[in-house]
Amino acid sequence: MTSEAAFPANFLWGAATSAYQIEGQPLADGAGPSIWHRFAHTPGRVANGDTGDLACDHYRRFEEDVALMADLGLGAYRFSVAWGRVLPEGRGSVNAKGLDFYRRLVDALLERGIAPMITLYHWDLPAALHDRGGWLNPDSPAWFADYAQVLFRALDDRVPLWVTINEPWVVTVPGYLDGELAPGHRDPFEAPRVAHHLLLAHAEAVAAYRSLGGRHRIGLAVNLEPQHPASPTPENQAAARRRDAFINRWFLDPLYLGRYPAELATIFGAAWPEFADADLARIRSTSDSVLGGSLGTGCATDFIGVNYYSRGLVRADPNTQPLGAIRISPENAPRTTMGWEVYPPGLTETLLWIKEHYGNPPTYITENGAAFDDPPPADGLVPDPERVDYLRAHLRAAHAALEQGADLRGYFVWSLFDNFEWAQGYSQRFGLIRVDPPNQARILKASARFYQNVIRANGV
Numbered sequence: 154m155t156s157e158a159a160f161p162a163n164f165l166w167g168a169a170t171s172a173y174q175i176e177g178q179p180l181a182d183g184a185g186p187s188i189w190h191r192f193a194h195t196p197g198r199v200a201n202g203d204t205g206d207l208a209c210d211h212y213r214r215f216e217e218d219v220a221l222m223a224d225l226g227l228g229a230y231r232f233s234v235a236w237g238r239v240l241p242e243g244r245g246s247v248n249a250k251g252l253d254f255y256r257r258l259v260d261a262l263l264e265r266g267i268a269p270m271i272t273l274y275h276w277d278l279p280a281a282l283h284d285r286g287g288w289l290n291p292d293s294p295a296w297f298a299d300y301a302q303v304l305f306r307a308l309d310d311r312v313p314l315w316v317t318i319n320e321p322w323v324v325t326v327p328g329y330l331d332g333e334l335a336p337g338h339r340d341p342f343e344a345p346r347v348a349h350h351l352l353l354a355h356a357e358a359v360a361a362y363r364s365l366g367g368r369h370r371i372g373l374a375v376n377l378e379p380q381h382p383a384s385p386t387p388e389n390q391a392a393a394r395r396r397d398a399f400i401n402r403w404f405l406d407p408l409y410l411g412r413y414p415a416e417l418a419t420i421f422g423a424a425w426p427e428f429a430d431a432d433l434a435r436i437r438s439t440s441d442s443v444l445g446g447s448l449g450t451g452c453a454t455d456f457i458g459v460n461y462y463s464r465g466l467v468r469a470d471p472n473t474q475p476l477g478a479i480r481i482s483p484e485n486a487p488r489t490t491m492g493w494e495v496y497p498p499g500l501t502e503t504l505l506w507i508k509e510h511y512g513n514p515p516t517y518i519t520e521n522g523a524a525f526d527d528p529p530p531a532d533g534l535v536p537d538p539e540r541v542d543y544l545r546a547h548l549r550a551a552h553a554a555l556e557q558g559a560d561l562r563g564y565f566v567w568s569l570f571d572n573f574e575w576a577q578g579y580s581q582r583f584g585l586i587r588v589d590p591p592n593q594a595r596i597l598k599a600s601a602r603f604y605q606n607v608i609r610a611n612g613v
């Protein structure tokens with residue numbers, strides 16, 4: 154098959170998941186509960202009262218699931234470690250059985266020639282640490298670095314790619330500002346401090362990785378979406394700029410420029426604290442800190458993980474505080490069942506924005522995918538043409554950025570399986586493979602076959 158868009162020879166093709174969304178049995182073998190176990194079991198927080206108690210039963214079925222990944226020809230698999238399985242109290246003694254699950258998963262992947270990309274934190278903070286203040290506690294960066302070191306020591310020689318934190322913005326805003334996701338706080342004074350501790354946690358984990366002599370690559374995964382004014386009025390343009398700082402630059406400016414976007418102090422007003430210059434120096438990713446070892450001032454992040462789904466169409470709205478901007482859904486545009494506009498050019502724009510603003514760092518698309526109301530299987534395959542179209546269009550958009558010089562190294566579909574979609578429970582299907590919790594059957598979708606062919610052709 155001649156592909157219209159041929160990718161580089163060593164381009165990495167993967168799929169992504171996260172622990173609480175697929176594993177099930179969150180308390181098995183001595184694991185400690187997470188804030189998501191607590192949140193999902195709190196009435197009213199998750200659609201239909203869904204929880205991750207069973208999810209895709211991956212904790213038990215992982216060997217079968219790795220075989221499916223191999224059938225698809227995945228070159229890599231991105232998954233997260235449930236902190237509470239490894240450290241039930243979040244710190245202190247290691248739970249050997251919990252750590253052993255991840256050792257066996259990594260070995261099963263390597264036996265099939267699939268490179269593991271491990272996300273250390275994908276939102277499931279041990280409840281025991283939350284009870285000590287969680288990400289609000291200034292000790293949280295040290296807690297995270299200690300946990301990271303347990304994984305680095307146990308697995309590093311076999312894990313080529315590490316992501317410290319998945320989407321610090323989502324941990325901060327839905328978690329501490331609008332309260333939609335665990336732990337469900339709504340406090341503008343808490344959010345900036347949580348964000349700061351997450352950046353420090355990333356920096357401390359990277360520093361720990363370097364001091365342990367980590368030979369592979371470690372990065373941060375961020376959700377990014379271009380912000381476009383709904384109409385070119387000065388108010389809407391200013392609103393789009395505010396939302397761009399709030400979503401896209403909040404974490405990347407400190408990481409690559411050593412400072413927070415000035416807009417955030419205006420947006421948060423009195424709730425925005427004074428941050429120590431030494432902290433910002435510690436967070437800043439400077440290659441010379443690798444040369445300087447642990448004496449370096451920066452954290453030497455190796456790559457950016459980009460989670461791209463859509464763009465934001467923005468209108469000024471004084472009633473929507475603290476931003477004074479609201480994201481609108483365009484009436485006549487194609488949208489996914491999450492309500493997100495299908496907008497492939499936004500991926501090209503995002504990758505080129507990173508290149509222009511942050512010095513073209515190595516980049517992986519660590520998440521890209523779409524939820525649709527898939528029809529039931531027909532002849533053992535789920536026909537999901539909308540998802541095939543979404544993936545094809547976004548792969549072409551990624552390729553367009555490559556052709557313009559973006560240092561894009563790989564692409565991970567979100568997600569390998571239909572899984573627990575946080576506050577929306579199992580009502581949203583993102584998978585290449587259909588999974589229904591009641592029967593746990595794995596049924597390939599047409600998009601899985603499409604992606605298998607993309608990988609074989611190394612192009613689309």
Ligand SMILES: OC[C@@H]1[C@@H](O)[C@H](O)[C@@H](O)c2[nH]c(CCc3ccccc3)c[n+]21
Binds near residue numbers: 171320567
């Ligand atoms: O919503 C689909 C996926 C989640 O299942 C992943 O766990 C998470 O990493 C992830 N991030 C985004 C984009 C940011 C976002 C997250 C949650 C809610 C709204 C937007 C979409 N997704």
